[in-house]
Amino acid sequence: MSRRISEVLGDSAREPLLPTRLEDSSQDLDAEGEVVFERSNISDGQKREQKKLSYEEAVEAAGFGFFHGLLLVVCGWANASDAVEILCVSFLLPTARCDLKLSSTDMGLLTASIFLGMMVGGYMWGYLADQRGRKNVLVISLTVNGVFGGLASLAPWFWLFLLLRFISGVGVGGSIPVIFSYFSEFQPCSRRGAMISALATFWMAGNILAASLAWLVIPSTSSRFTLGSLDFQSWRVFVVLCSIPSLSSAFIFSLAMPESPKFLMEAGQEAEALDVFQMMFNLNQRGNSKSFQITGLTITSNSERVRAEVTRCSESHRITHIFKKGLAPIRQLFTKPLTTRSIVLVIIFFCISFGYYGLWMWFPELFKRTADGGSPCANVSRPQSVENESCYPVKTTVYKDGFITAASNLPGNVFTILLMDVIGGKILLSCSLLLSAVSVFFIWVVKTKAQSLVMSCVFSAVSVIAWNALDVISTELYPTQLRSTALGLLTGVSRVGAIMGNMVFGQLVDSHCAVPILLVSALLLTGGLTALRLPHTRQTALT
Template identity: 70%
Template sequence: MSRHVHTGESEARAPLLTGDYLQTHEADSEEGEVIFERSNSLSRSVDRRLTYEEAVEETGFGLFHWLLLVACGWANASDAVEILCVSFLLPTARCDLLLSSSDMGLLTASIFLGMMVGGYLWGYLADQRGRRRVLVVSLAVNGLFGGLASAAPWFWLFLLLRFISGIGVGGSIPVIFSYFSEFMPRLRRGAMISALATFWMAGNILAAGLAWLVIPRTWARLSLGSVQFQSWRLFVILCSVPSLSSALVFRLLMPESPKFLMEAGREKEALHVFRKMFELNTRGRGKHFPEFGLCTGPRQREEQQETRSRGTRSHRLYGVLKKASVPIRLMFNGSLRSRSFVLLVVFYCISFGYYGLWMWFPELFERIEDGGSPCANVSLPSPRLNQSCYPVKTAVYMEGFIIAASNLPGNIFTILMMDRTGGKTLLSCSLLVSSLSVFLIYVVQTKAQSLVLSCIFSGVSVIAWNALDVVGTELYPTQLRSSALGFFTGVGRVAAITGNMTFGKLVDSNCAVPVLLVSALLLSGGLVSLLLPQTKQTELT
């Protein structure tokens, strides 16, 4: 996370993917912002001043962008691991923690509740204070508290730690896509954001593979005081490693978004980032960085300083909260109003459908291990009879791995077609096909048919998510982008909580209701998304 200089002494900042020596200077004693400046590039007058899109084009496309894809992709994968790991531990953890179906619904909903709390908060901070530092903190919170949950001896403590972990996840998911998109040239943005979204599949496969390899193993079980350390607890620890490692990568290696720096009026820092992008993209070609200035936005310092210095603590808190609500008001006013209402509906429908069904796949497949459809066998052994969970049925995790791997065709299709058809078309069509596949999951009568249709749902629904990631970043200007994505992902978390609680309450008594509700909501989302504007290869504002 970036440091602020609060004294007259210089302070070094994290390197930008290379180890070049950087001089830092205090630019403003009030804000303490650090300005990067190369030791051999003193201030000079330049006649040419470029916009953000023009500056990105000047830096070219190459090694920097592929390294950025790996770093942001690993962060995206780590979020997927942390969210989806709960679904894989349900079949065994329900015995050790003595969980009913309602408790399992509450457990799967806990991380989404945390994401709802953290989504808008982190998004707002990213728009105000910078993308990179928010990513570092949110990823660290995610990994730390996710790992601590493995040692929780009681259900309520496990639930609390998963909730706090969710607060971290809520910040990293929307900010990653804002951050990544702000380095991309316009003509490659759609395909590259789609490529970034494919790392969700990688995290899904990683979580399923770890569950398959770890949870059925008996050697991972031991007693630690009052805690019976079963194999699923080791699985929880391993699932926290990606987030912690990703936080370290962003802290040590990654730069701040040049688009954010330009909007904040920090021209020298933005130029330094563009220089490093150019040097990595043209490495070995002997090219020299072209000299140019940037069309930057004005610094917004007076209002920040006024908020800090005036009034009592309660007045300052009121001022901060009032300021934090401004992006929401802007999103639902003027030309942005209609698209914001459409996205609100789409995020709710897809999140209820996807997370409501996906988080329960392992549990549903355990119930149909002897054949039939997911809703044919609703009887479940009492969670107090621990022997019902052991030995672990390995086939359940193998099937989860197959469903996770079925994301691959959808991701490849998205990368190839995003810049040709645009996100709006892919979003609508994939939601409609997802709705049909869920309806057929309810209709079929054999386990093999359920598995095939679940794979189709997985492969098609991921297209909708990838398209939504692209559309969401292109519909809002820089000063609202992270706040908007944070707000809508928060709406999605409300839907995910509702979906998981609905499954938890009804999966034993009336399984058909949540399954058919998922199908209906996906259908509604697909139709409503047709009202969105087309954003194919649009310029970021």
């Protein structure tokens, strides 16, 4: 753009822009053959021209205000619903294992099932979002999450419960990466880092909500009832309640939210994108007499080339072409200039997921080992048979500790909101991973359960900064036509790390407790050093 938006509008900001065909030497086509615009009433009689606005200029012209606050709440609720669906499994295990007759192996499979589903759904939904639009994919994936998550409460057999949780995970795997692509594409670059960090804090809200519901519902004997031949225990009621956020979020998106204007521009739907910018402007300028000035948007030649390629591919009905079409975005992610950043992000996502989910799921076991004093790895014991343990009455300590640990995310979330656009995601990501590695390295030094709880809170508060920084960086490093695909792929890598982390802890925590803990520390250190290879993205424009 040859002029800034303020220079284009000038003092006549309230006068509408009208396309005008000029009869003299001043033409209404610029050097690239695009229609330019002229003001209909100019006091000095001189004719001035305006080019079509790019995406970033249109976002700036639409303003920042009420619409973005509403968008944050709606997208944040969707993000929180995903957290509830993932974390609810860890809270229902203490009682569900008795009703479903689960062995330790079964519990490991159940914990891994949702991550397996997320791994499958991550790339699939991400690819569809880049081809068919963000909004529709969000509605469908959130619905899949909520419906099958709720149906799991009715499963009388473990294998059916496992299958339904897997399908629910497929839905979660779609909504997590797509929600960040969708949200970021409404944000001006000067506020994008802070707003994405604010969106990421809703994961903490979902964590707290899940812990609160578990603390309130599962120990309660009054919530138990009989449904036909099924004894509907309190943990089943908890599973139903955890499905409500996803379903309500899908309902809100389907009725009230627009498609991403960035996606619409990339798809060549200029009129629809203008309508979205108009709505954003109207909501942001409520009570203001300013009028909407944007009458044209620039569609880049690169976008047209990508759309043409997609169209040509979609015309083929042969399986081989369809398969190639699905793999094409992955090949683009590892083609210059995206090669280095994609490899680095794959390494980081694997390292942080292996460490975070592996260690997080085993904190209760480490707490139990410090109950009589000593470090978590000093009191090595053999696994206790589930049949020899009683699930009732339900102990509330695990839910209280979960609530405290979830609440410890708050300082890290506030820190990233305030400083993401000041420091930049790259520095925050690297420092957070390095500090997390140090905190995990000394975890076996603690001597009491209280100290273990404090250490888990420190790890939680520091590691959440890395997650928030990753949400910002991975969104800004990829172009629109690959953004959801990239986030879906990285989410899939993350799930592989989470599954492997839980498997390693399960195999070694009894015989060589220090090994998985030191491995987590080493991987977090590796991720922190690798992050230094990423480019800076602070306040960069989306491509």
